[in-house]
Amino acid sequence: MLYEGDFSPPDGRFVLVAARFNGFIVDQLVAGATDAFRRHGVSDDRIDLVRVPGAYEIPLVAQRLGASGTFAAVVCLGCVIRGDTDHYDHVAGAATSGIAQAALASGVPVVFGVLTCDTLEQAIHRAGAKAGNKGFEAAVCAVEMVNLLKKLPG
Template sequence: MTDLRTIEGELQPGHARIALAVTRFNGFITESLLNGAVDTLRRSGIDDDAMTVVRVPGCYELPLVVDRLAGSGSYDAVVALGCVIRGSTAHFDYVAGECSRGIGQAMQRHGIPVAFGVLTTDTIEQALERAGTKAGNKGADAAGSALEMISLMRQL
């Protein structure tokens, strides 16, 4: 397979403008996701003045903001960060489903990378694990995905 032409993104795409849409709901989790994302972007050479943080009330509202950011022409990628923790009602299913669907639609509609850094967990403990403890930091992972996709899209 080594003879095949391969195109893949890099984690250091050069200059890039990134919007980070982060929810305030479950802020004790989402702030850790944001910190992980910003750290990854900085380590990849993205300057602070090329990053914009946009605060959103919750995950249900996240797709509207992501759609506006993606369509603005001001950013090379958007990183969506949030956290929905399952409770004893169907609320989780509606919020998580609409959030995921809307973010995916925004990416398709505007043709720029939107990294999905929204945790959907059964427990607070699982969320904490994915926000920087045992399971790494999914905000950092989302930022890395955004950077790689910027590089990949520039090559295509």
């Protein structure tokens, strides 16, 4: 038997965990995610937004929200842009592994929508300019994963 998620309107509440750091980029990701949810039948009253200081802080909040039993999925949105030091590598790596751990620990889809870019220009393109909106894509992924998990045994 083949199991696949679909894009039908999902049940439940959804939460966006969005970093304030690089907010001019992250705000575009939030707008894209909200638009995607609306287009897939999720009304605004079923979408919550939680702001955290930066991408590094996303995993802890995502795990708490995922484990709360309140949300069908958690969408993590942030933007880390490479600088002249190793700080980028540490923050991007911690956010990536922490978000994955949050999903595994909570059993709820915790979707990675954190941009990890070499330049500000790349971030702008991925937040809606030329390369689509990765926040929109993350919300669509959440819809698909919620619908897939409902179909799986166990």
